[in-house]
Amino acid sequence: MPVARSLETAEEISDIAFGFMGSKALFSALHVDLFSLLSEKTLTPQQVAEESELDLDRATTLLTALTSLGLVRREGAGFTNSPAAEAFLVKGRKYDFGDYLRFQIDKQMYPFMTQLNDALTDSLEDDQVASYETWFSDPEEARLYSRSQHAGSLGPGRGLAKLVDLSAAKQLLDVGGGTGAFSISLCKAYPGLRSTVLDFPNVAKVGEEFIAEEGLQDRIRYAPGNALKDTWPDSADAVLMSYLFSGVPGTAIPGLVRKAFEVLTPGGDFMVHDFMVDENRDGPKLAALWQLQHTAFNPEARSITSSYVAGLMEAAGFTDIAVEVMIPGMTMLVHGRKPE
Numbered sequence: 440m441p442v443a444r445s446l447e448t449a450e451e452i453s454d455i456a457f458g459f460m461g462s463k464a465l466f467s468a469l470h471v472d473l474f475s476l477l478s479e480k481t482l483t484p485q486q487v488a489e490e491s492e493l494d495l496d497r498a499t500t501l502l503t504a505l506t507s508l509g510l511v512r513r514e515g516a517g518f519t520n521s522p523a524a525e526a527f528l529v530k531g532r533k534y535d536f537g538d539y540l541r542f543q544i545d546k547q548m549y550p551f552m553t554q555l556n557d558a559l560t561d562s563l564e565d566d567q568v569a570s571y572e573t574w575f576s577d578p579e580e581a582r583l584y585s586r587s588q589h590a591g592s593l594g595p596g597r598g599l600a601k602l603v604d605l606s607a608a609k610q611l612l613d614v615g616g617g618t619g620a621f622s623i624s625l626c627k628a629y630p631g632l633r634s635t636v637l638d639f640p641n642v643a644k645v646g647e648e649f650i651a652e653e654g655l656q657d658r659i660r661y662a663p664g665n666a667l668k669d670t671w672p673d674s675a676d677a678v679l680m681s682y683l684f685s686g687v688p689g690t691a692i693p694g695l696v697r698k699a700f701e702v703l704t705p706g707g708d709f710m711v712h713d714f715m716v717d718e719n720r721d722g723p724k725l726a727a728l729w730q731l732q733h734t735a736f737n738p739e740a741r742s743i744t745s746s747y748v749a750g751l752m753e754a755a756g757f758t759d760i761a762v763e764v765m766i767p768g769m770t771m772l773v774h775g776r777k778p779e
C-alpha cells in the first residue's frame with residue numbers, strides 16, 4: 440500500500456495554499472476559450488488580446504500564469520498549448536472536458552468550497568445549501584450540474600457494462616440516477632434491459648431530454664422523487680447507486696443497502712459506484728478531496744471505503760461481493776448478488 444507523502448518544506452505548503460489560484464487561472468482561460476484560440480498555433484499576447492477581446496496587460500498576465508502552470512508553452516515571443524491542453528481543453532476534441540470544468544467545477548463546486556468552514560463546524564446558515572434536495576429545488580442549478588454530470592458518466596457507464604454481467608437482468612433500478620447516463624450505457628450494452636431512474640423532479644426533466652435524444656424513452660423511465668423519503672418501484676433485478684452515497688447523510692447509507700436487498704429479486708445484482716478512499720485513509724488524493732467537497736454542500740456526508748460498503752452488503756445478506764477500480768485514483772465499484 441502506498442503511503443501518502445509527508446511534507447517537509449514551507450514551499451510545499453504554499454503549493455497547496457495557493458493551489459486555488461491555479462484552478463481559477465484554468466477556469467478563466469476556459470471562460471474566454473483560450474485553449475481553442477491557441478490550438479495548433481502560436482500567438483503573441485497582442486494577437487491573443489485582439490482575438491479574445493482581453494486587454495493586453497490582462498491577456499499577458501493570464502498567459503504568464505498559464506505558462507507557469509505548464510498548461511501553455513512559450514515559443515519565442517508567442518504562446519501555444521501544452522500537449523495536455525491541446526488534447527483535453529480544446530472545444531470539439533474527442534476527450535475535451537473543458538465544459539465540465541467550466542460549468543460544474545468553476546460555477547458550482549468552486550463556490551461551494553467557500554462554505555466548507557461553516558459546513559465543517561456545523562454553522563451553515565439556513566439559506567446555504569446543505570443537501571442535494573435544496574440545491575436542486577432550483578431548476579437552473581439542477582440543469583447546470585446534471586448536464587455536466589451526464590457527459591462525465593457516459594464513459595464510466597460503458598466501463599461498468601464490462602465489469603458486471605447483466606445479461607439475465609430485465610429491470611434496472613438506478614437510484615440517484617441523475618440524467619440516466621449509466622442507464623443509457625447499460626441499456627445500450629444489454630438490449631434486454633429496461634431501467635427506472637429515481638431522482639429529483641428537476642433532474643428528471645433534464646434526463647428525459649437526454650434519453651429521448653438516444654431514442655431510449657421506451658426503455659428508460661423516471662420515478663421522480665427523493666430516494667430517502669418516497670416509495671421505490673416494487674422490484675428490480677439489478678440496482679445501481681452511482682455517486683449516491685456521497686450525496687446523502689452518512690447515517691442513511693446502511694438503510695439504502697438494506698432497501699436495495701429488499702427490492703431485488705433473488706439472484707439480482709447490486710452495484711455501488713462512488714468516491715472511496717483506501718482503508719488506511721492515506722488517499723487516493725482525488726477521492727479524499729471529492730469526499731471533502733461533498734461535505735461542503737452535504738455536511739452529514741461520510742468518508743467511505745470499499746470495505747465499509749462491502750461490510751454493509753454482507754450484513755444485508757448479499758453474497759459474491761467484489762470490489763473493482765472504476766476511475767483510477769478516484770472511484771471504486773462494490774457489487775454483490777442477492778442469493779437465489
Ligand SMILES: Nc1ncnc2c1ncn2[C@@H]1O[C@H](CSCC[C@H]([NH3+])C(=O)O)[C@@H](O)[C@H]1O
Nearest residue numbers: 571592615616617638665666667681682686
Ligand atoms: N435523496 C435523494 N433522492 C434521489 N436522488 C438523489 C438523492 N440525493 C442525491 N440524489 C441524486 O444523486 C445524484 C448524484 S450525481 C450522480 C448521477 C448518476 N448516478 C451518475 O452517476 O451519473 C444527483 O442526480 C442527485 O440529484
